[in-house]
Amino acid sequence: MKFLISAALLAAVAFGAPVEQSQTPSITPVGIDYTPPHLPVDQPGVYETNSGDAPKTGIVLTKRATLTIDVWADSNFNGRHEGLRSNTNQCYTLGNGWNDQISSLKVPSGFSCIFYANSGCPSGQSTLTVASTNVPNLDNGSGWNDVISSYLCYN
Ligand SMILES: [Ca+2]
Secondary structure (H helix, E strand, O other), X not given: OHHHHHHHHHHHHHHHHHHHHOOOOOEEEEOOOEEOXXXXXXXXXXXXXXXXXXXXEOOOOOOOOEEEEXXXXXXXXXXXXXXXXXXXXXXXXXXXXXXXXXXXXXXXXXXXXXXXXXXXXXXXXXXXXXXXXXXXXXXXXXXXXXXXXXXXEEO
């Protein structure tokens, strides 16, 4: 009898596991050890940059830190919301319905995040860098509304 209970329990665990694994992650790490560009962190603001500021793989000189980027599907911090727990110096590609959906976001003080219109934080393309500030509306004519596909933060 004891064996039967154990077997049933084991089966339940085995059946339960794949369900959890099938959930689509909101962010997927892409590559490691990026060297972030030297854009300001201590001057809050939003900076549109060109390909010359794209990160390069290499040795990370700063200690890896963790931050939460809050993102919303609508402007003015409305609609679907999620706090994306992220490591610095790590590119993340958006998933779970977040690709091309973000319309407002918050980057915590002391951190800068570079946003990309394509996945994998590709070099050679324009980026949007948000330093220690909130962006209530990406739909402001800058062309960054509903286009963010990946990001990389640093401190
Ligand atoms: Ca949106």
